[in-house]
Amino acid sequence: MTGLLLKTQNNMKIKDNHWRWSVGLFSIFIGLVLTSCSPDTVEDLRSEPLTAKPEVLQGTWKLSKVMQIDQVAVDNAFPEAVQSLDITDLFDFGSFELRFDIDDSATPSTFSTSRSENLPVFIVNSGQWSVDNQIFTTKIDLADPSAITGTQLVVRSITSDRLEVRVLRVEEGSEPPTVFSRYDYTFVKL
Amino acid sequence: MKNRYIPILTTALLFAFLQSVKAQSISTEPLDFSANEKVTITVDVTGTDLDGVEPLYIWAWIELGEDDINAPTNGDWTNSDEANVMTKIEDNQWSITFTSLADFYQQTAGTIGSKIGFLIKARDGSGGLQTNDQTLNVEPPKFTPSVFRVFPANFAQDDIVTIFYDRNLDENTSTNSLTEYALYATALLESDETLEPVAQEEVQNRTDLLFKDQGNGLFSLTMIPAQFFGVRSGQRIRSTTFIIRSKADAGIALAPRVRLPFQPQK
Numbered sequence: 001m002t003g004l005l006l007k008t009q010n011n012m013k014i015k016d017n018h019w020r021w022s023v024g025l026f027s028i029f030i031g032l033v034l035t036s037c038s039p040d041t042v043e044d045l046r047s048e049p050l051t052a053k054p055e056v057l058q059g060t061w062k063l064s065k066v067m068q069i070d071q072v073a074v075d076n077a078f079p080e081a082v083q084s085l086d087i088t089d090l091f092d093f094g095s096f097e098l099r100f101d102i103d104d105s106a107t108p109s110t111f112s113t114s115r116s117e118n119l120p121v122f123i124v125n126s127g128q129w130s131v132d133n134q135i136f137t138t139k140i141d142l143a144d145p146s147a148i149t150g151t152q153l154v155v156r157s158i159t160s161d162r163l164e165v166r167v168l169r170v171e172e173g174s175e176p177p178t179v180f181s182r183y184d185y186t187f188v189k190l
Numbered sequence: 191m192k193n194r195y196i197p198i199l200t201t202a203l204l205f206a207f208l209q210s211v212k213a214q215s216i217s218t219e220p221l222d223f224s225a226n227e228k229v230t231i232t233v234d235v236t237g238t239d240l241d242g243v244e245p246l247y248i249w250a251w252i253e254l255g256e257d258d259i260n261a262p263t264n265g266d267w268t269n270s271d272e273a274n275v276m277t278k279i280e281d282n283q284w285s286i287t288f289t290s291l292a293d294f295y296q297q298t299a300g301t302i303g304s305k306i307g308f309l310i311k312a313r314d315g316s317g318g319l320q321t322n323d324q325t326l327n328v329e330p331p332k333f334t335p336s337v338f339r340v341f342p343a344n345f346a347q348d349d350i351v352t353i354f355y356d357r358n359l360d361e362n363t364s365t366n367s368l369t370e371y372a373l374y375a376t377a378l379l380e381s382d383e384t385l386e387p388v389a390q391e392e393v394q395n396r397t398d399l400l401f402k403d404q405g406n407g408l409f410s411l412t413m414i415p416a417q418f419f420g421v422r423s424g425q426r427i428r429s430t431t432f433i434i435r436s437k438a439d440a441g442i443a444l445a446p447r448v449r450l451p452f453q454p455q456k
Contacts, residue, residue, distance in 0.1 A: 068341070068342065068350060069342075070341055070342035070343055070344075071342070071344075072342065072343040072344055073333070073342070073343065074300075075298035075299060075300045075301075076225075076226065076298070076299045076300065076331035076333070077299070077300055077330060077331060078331065078333040079333055082333060082339075082341070085341055085352060087350055087352075087412070090350070090412050091350075118414075118417060120348065120349075120350050120414050169346065169349065169454050170454065171344075171452050171453065171454065172452070172453035172454055173453075180342065180344035180345070180346075180452050181342040181344065181345060181349060
């Protein structure tokens with residue numbers, strides 16, 4: 001009988017310890033969760049993907065950086081030093097500005113560009129623009145009535161003050177299309 | 191007990207040996223190759239099911255696990271494409287040469303990766319007239335530093351093009367000791383007209399034709415071919431010829447380098 005009593009008391013002690021450990025661990029877990037979910041992070045998660053990109057894109061963007069990429073070197077996994085070239089300072093790229101306008105319903109409407117003479121930026125001059133998806137925009141199409149074809153900007157990143165796009169250079173008549181080089185353009189909002 | 195297994199083991203080893211004798215032998219020239227190099231595959235089918243069968247065809251693919259990519263010229267299993275026919279060297283010895291695996295598979299070296307697979311078959315492979323699957327290792331593409339390099343390797347006439355000269359790799363003592371390098375260039379149009387924006391004797395007077403010293407023996411010059419050569423609207427460049435030379439002396443120069451511009455999709 002005494003033995004049984006002792007055993008029960010020991011069990012209660014063990015259970016009591018388990019309870020204390022559980023409460024302690026749960027408190028630590030809640031603390032970690034609360035610490036990691038700071039208001040900024042929650043705000044970022046809520047706002048970034050759900051913003052309609054035409055509204056973010058509207059306005060004037062100034063070209064700030066141009067990288068040229070050799071697709072052959074990339075495809076062949078050549079050393080990074082020969083895959084790309086920063087050509088920002090080789091031409092007056094800072095003179096290039098791209099303006100996006102939207103209509104009353106926040107839909108893309110017209111775009112226009114300004115640049116110094118003969119500046120080698122592979123973006124058509126002016127016309128209508130559109131996006132493949134208002135929120136999850138991956139492509140911006142620029143249609144210029146005076147050009148044979150428009151320009152497709154492949155979106156790398158869009159934020160409120162920075163736009164990174166890519167223009168692919170494709171060999172004429174290649175099937176499947178063969179990209180032989182590309183230009184990565186970084187714009188800042190004016 | 192153990193002795194009971196000896197005949198079984200012996201039979202199995204003999205069977206394996208006979209199979210190996212029957213298997214075709216394969217060789218490549220060169221022994222190691224990348225996806226961008228010319229390679230010849232030679233097969234000896236003596237003693238196999240293809241012994242005496244003519245002609246033979248290669249059926250090839252890129253080894254990518256479950257997502258293998260077949261060569262675009264394989265054709266149908268019962269009717270191989272003539273593009274994949276092999277060349278008979280002598281009885282039961284066949285070979286096929288690829289300018290490059292990238293051309294043959296119509297894929298980049300990056301997609302081809304490190305291994306290709308193939309088998310040899312009769313035009314109609316339905317009767318079991320084929321070898322077993324074979325694999326060959328593909329070396330990573332090599333970048334070979336050179337005295338003269340154009341960036342990007344492929345360009346259109348309206349692209350931005352940078353020509354690099356690496357003095358460290360130049361073994362010619364008359365050119366690798368210079369301090370100033372200039373460019374003399376011509377372009378041949380599709381209309382057979384040759385454009386020479388600046389004559390050899392005028393190059394020394396043009397600062398815009400001087401290479402920029404990037405330090406550590408590397409020099410570069412950037413241009414847009416269409417603007418540099420004065421290409422008029424509607425004209426297309428067929429080829430360009432670049433000569434890196436002494437600024438002052440046209441007689442001290444590297445050998446001419448010819449590059450063919452691409453035509454971009456409009």
